[in-house]
Amino acid sequence: MRTALITLFSVLLVDQVSKIAVKLGMYYNQSLSVFGDWFFIRFIENPGMAFGMEFGGEWGKLALSLLRVVAVIAIGYYIFKLIKNGASKGFIVSLSLILSGAIGNIIDSLFYGLLFSKSTPFEKAVFLPEDGGYTTFLQGKVVDMLYFPMFEGNFPDWFPIWGGEHFLFFSPIFNVADSAITVGVALILIFQKRFQVHFDIKK
Numbered sequence: 001m002r003t004a005l006i007t008l009f010s011v012l013l014v015d016q017v018s019k020i021a022v023k024l025g026m027y028y029n030q031s032l033s034v035f036g037d038w039f040f041i042r043f044i045e046n047p048g049m050a051f052g053m054e055f056g057g058e059w060g061k062l063a064l065s066l067l068r069v070v071a072v073i074a075i076g077y078y079i080f081k082l083i084k085n086g087a088s089k090g091f092i093v094s095l096s097l098i099l100s101g102a103i104g105n106i107i108d109s110l111f112y113g114l115l116f117s118k119s120t121p122f123e124k125a126v127f128l129p130e131d132g133g134y135t136t137f138l139q140g141k142v143v144d145m146l147y148f149p150m151f152e153g154n155f156p157d158w159f160p161i162w163g164g165e166h167f168l169f170f171s172p173i174f175n176v177a178d179s180a181i182t183v184g185v186a187l188i189l190i191f192q193k194r195f196q197v198h199f200d201i202k203k
Contacts, residue, residue: 003092003093004079004083004092004093004095004096007092007097008100008103009100011097011101011176011180012100012103012107015101015104015175015176015177016107018145018175019104019175019176022041022043022145023112023116023125023143024116024124024125024126026041026043026119026124026145027043027119027122028043028044028045028119028120028121029121030042030121031043037149038148038150039147040147040148041146041147042145042147042173043119044144044173045141045142045144046142046143061139064109065109065110065138065139066138068102068105068106068109069106071102072099072102072103075095075102076099078095079095082095088195090187090191090194090195091188091191091195093187094187094195095184096184097180097184097187098180098184098185100177100180101179101180101181101182101184102177102181103177104175104180105142108140109138109139109140109141109142110137110140112133112142112143113133113134113135113136113139113140114132114133114135114140115127115128116129116134117129117131118134143175144178146173146174146175146176149170149171150170152166152167152168152169153167
């Protein structure tokens with residue numbers, strides 16, 4: 001339990017501190033170079049699912065937020081059962097990373113719309129604005145800022161489907177919570193044979 005809690009709160013702390021710092025300190029779509037031309041802090045907001053996809057307008061956003069809450073409760077309960085049944089520390093850490101990342105993004109969706117004013121390319125957000133936040137409960141946008149455009153070029157003309165087209169690697173913009181989820185899933189996939197014994201938990 002100690003391992004799970006340390007993982008959970010460490011990721012949440014870094015995730016939320018970085019998001020709040022960017023939200024209050026940067027204009028929307030502003031970029032700051034960290035290392036040369038391959039690592040930037042670029043502030044955008046994700047209105048829906050991963051990679052900026054949306055899901056059925058406001059009602060879809062509401063359903064997605066509630067689904068995330070249910071998923072977090074289910075994962076949390078599963079981790080609790082794993083701990084009671086003596087699962088390996090590696091598996092606990094992996095699932096705790098996924099849980100912490102999910103909670104980190106849920107916090108944005110649930111509360112950021114109430115706590116902050118709207119971010120624009122010309123005006124920075126304000127915490128607890130007098131006129132209220134930029135949207136209602138469960139309708140907030142997820143703050144993203146990590147951007148790694150490592151290299152770009154054009155596919156060869158003979159390349160299937162995308163022949164001759166321009167490409168950029170790596171183009172998605174994400175956050176610490178997304179990174180935690182990705183690392184957690186990757187660890188489970190890499191060490192699945194070692195963790196497989198813990199997938200079936202006795203009631």
